[in-house]
Amino acid sequence: MISLALWYWYNMPKPLGSISRLILVALFFSMCGDVFLMITPRPHNFFLYGLLSFLLAHITYIVIYRTGSPPVTRGILRQQWWWALLLFGFGAGLVAFLAPHLSHMLLPVTVYATVLVFMALFAINRYGSVSGHSFTRVVAGALIFMLSDSMIAINAFYQPIPLARLWILTTYCLAQWLIVWGLMEHHRLPQGSALL
Numbered sequence: 001m002i003s004l005a006l007w008y009w010y011n012m013p014k015p016l017g018s019i020s021r022l023i024l025v026a027l028f029f030s031m032c033g034d035v036f037l038m039i040t041p042r043p044h045n046f047f048l049y050g051l052l053s054f055l056l057a058h059i060t061y062i063v064i065y066r067t068g069s070p071p072v073t074r075g076i077l078r079q080q081w082w083w084a085l086l087l088f089g090f091g092a093g094l095v096a097f098l099a100p101h102l103s104h105m106l107l108p109v110t111v112y113a114t115v116l117v118f119m120a121l122f123a124i125n126r127y128g129s130v131s132g133h134s135f136t137r138v139v140a141g142a143l144i145f146m147l148s149d150s151m152i153a154i155n156a157f158y159q160p161i162p163l164a165r166l167w168i169l170t171t172y173c174l175a176q177w178l179i180v181w182g183l184m185e186h187h188r189l190p191q192g193s194a195l196l
Contacts, residue, residue, distance in 0.1 A: 001031035001176065008180050012187070019187055022064050023180060029057035030176060037152075047156070048105075051112050054149075058119040064183065065122040065138070075125040083124050087146075091117040094150055101157045109153065120146055123179075130186045137182030145175035 005027045012020050033053035036046045069075065077083060091113040095106075102109055123142040127135055148171035155164040 001027050001034060004176055004180055005031075008184060011184060017187075019064060019067055019183075022060055023183055026057045026060040026064070027176070027180070029053050029060060033057065048108060051108055055112050055115055058115050061119050061142075061179065062115075062122050065119075065126055069122070069126045069129045072122075072125055075129075076127040077121060077125045084121055087117045087120055090146070094153065098153055098157050105157070109157075112149075116146055116149060134182045134186035137178045137185065139182075141175045141178030141180075141182060144171050144178065148172040148175055 005024055008020075008023060008027070009016070016024075030053070033050045036050035036053060039046055072078065095102075095110050095113050098109065099106055120139075120142040123138045126138065130138075148168055151161055151164065151168050151171070155161045155168070161167065
């Protein structure tokens with residue numbers, strides 16, 4: 001995340017505007033989540049701290065996606081509501097599947113899964129208000145982020161996944177890179193200059 005933040009900072013016009021700073025904030029929260037989840041042996045509360053860190057990162061991404069995008073009542077989600085049905089169905093299905101194994105983590109995981117789905121939906125709702133490249137990269141990153149977090153949950157609460165660390169880190173890094181690359185693509189363009 002430090003390398004990604006430096007890459008983003010280097011490629012953006014200076015001084016950084018409010019949206020660019022928010023992107024760095026999202027990467028900072030993500031880095032904190034990485035640290036909490038990578039410490040082994042991990043104290044019990046560190047998983048919860050990691051979850052909270054990534055929750056804050058997703059909320060920051062939601063704020064970024066909403067800036068310059070149409071409200072949900074006028075965006076693509078109003079016409080293609082099945083996106084919400086599909087993603088919420090996936091999130092609810094995963095939580096329901098893991099519920100017998102979550103114990104006291106049921107509520108935190110449910111809240112996190114809900115915010116994660118909203119993050120992906122707000123990425124989708126950028127359609128038509130950003131360039132095609134920016135839209136595609138950010139949506140791909142958001143969906144891959146969902147996949148990566150799903151593997152973390154299954155590996156942590158259900159059963160170990162073969163080569164879990166490799167698959168989780170690969171999808172996680174790819175997701176973050178695509179999101180940041182897509183946002184950079186938009187906010188370096190003239191139509192995004194007002195947000196800088």
